[in-house]
Each structure stands twice: as C-alpha cells, then as structure tokens.
Amino acid sequence: MPVIVQTLEDASYQDQQDLQKIYRDAPQWLFAPYSDDAQLIENCLADGTLIAGRFNDRLLGAARLTRHDTVWYLSHLCVRKVTRRRGVAERLVNQAQKLASQAGAQLRLLAPAGHLEAQALAAKLQVPLETIAT
Template sequence: MPVIVTTLPQPSEQDRQDLLKIYADAPDWLLAPHADAAALVEAGLRDGRLLGGRFNDRLLGAAWLQCDDDAWRLSRLCVRKVTRGRGVGRRLLDEAQRLASEAGKPLHLQAPAGHLEAQALAAKAHLPLEQY
C-alpha cells in the first residue's frame, strides 16, 4: 500500500498523537523556535501548514508547506525514526513539488543555516535552499 500524502485540515485525535510521535524524533533545530513537538504541531495545525504522509491510516511523516505568492516553501520535514529509509520523506517531498507545480509556483526548501542534512536534501531534490 502506498504512502498517501494529505493536508490535515481536520486531524483526528489519532492524527495528533501520530504527529507528536513524528516530531518527538526530530532534532531540536527542526523544532525551533517552538519549545517542543507539541507546540510545533499545534502551530502547524492552527496555520493549516501541515502535510502528512499516511500508511494504513497512520501518519508516519509530516512537513510544513507554506504557500506564498512568490514561491511555496517546504520545511520541518520529519519521519518517525522507526520508519526512516522507506521512502516516506521522499513521498512528502514529491507531493509538495507536484502541488507547487500545479499552482505554477516554484518549491523551495527552508532550513536553519548550517544544517548539512537540509543542504544534502535540497541538492538531491534539485531545490533551492532558503536558510533562516
């Protein structure tokens, strides 16, 4: 069964628990400026920015997608540690690229300055990297 990528306008309680598990595995730099995973999840849901990667009705990965007039920006991409290496992050990235392309907007990857993981992902995906 493939990973289905969706926005999360009306997350269930299970979705919220899954998101907390996803971001509990995140490094501190991915959570900033939020105090913890719960604050990041609540901000993402409140602002309508979260994409989720779902398999068998459970969220395994998530990312923030910000849709601006000049470009769309993907940030805070994270996959549960137990699921990494199975294509969930790639699926989230591919779907964000498809959505941005359909909207006629370029997709940029956003990450804090100096993070090699983000630089490598941007290079591999052929995306511009915006550092903050």
C-alpha cells in the same frame, strides 16, 4: 510503500498521537522558530500548513508547507524514526513540488543554516534550499 500525502485540516486523536511520535525524535533545531514539537504541531494545524504522509491509516511523516504567490516553502520535515530511509520524505517533497507547480509556484526547502541533513535532501531531490533566520 504507497504513502498518501495530504493536508491535515482535522487531525483525529490518532493523527495527533502519530504527529507526536513523528516529532518525538527530531533534533531541537528542527523546531525553530517554535519552542518544541507541541507548539509546532498546534500552530501548523491551526493555520492549515501541515502536510503529512499516511500509510495504512497512520501518519509516518509530516512537514509545514507555507504557500505564497510564486514560492512555496517546505520546512519542519520529519519522518518517524522507525520509518526513515523508506522514501517517505522524498514522497512528501515530491508531492509538495507537484502542488506548488500546479499553482504556478516554485517549491523551496527551508531549514536553519548549517544542517547537513537538509542540505543532503535538497541536493538529492534537486530542490533549492533557503535558510531560516534563527
């Protein structure tokens, strides 16, 4: 599946609908420190930190990519439920890793402590995992 990863700067109406579908089935812990999916989407679009995976003009997955001088953090990673287990999350992480490397930074995943999904993804893709203080 050729998923195109891009930073979302101007989200169309369809993009907004797709983002809501992506985060609709996400566990509540994924939104921390935001209260819900709407606040997460709004804040990430406003500060330019939202990246998304697109296939056939539809968004299938999204994450927050926070850029610092030497370390970039990928957090709030979620893939639409009907599309999971098809490599979308891996594509998002790999592209974020490539962008960070090109900028001379290291990519780290960021998630609340104790969540096995985040630990498994970090281990599988060999990306360091740091915990979000909640």
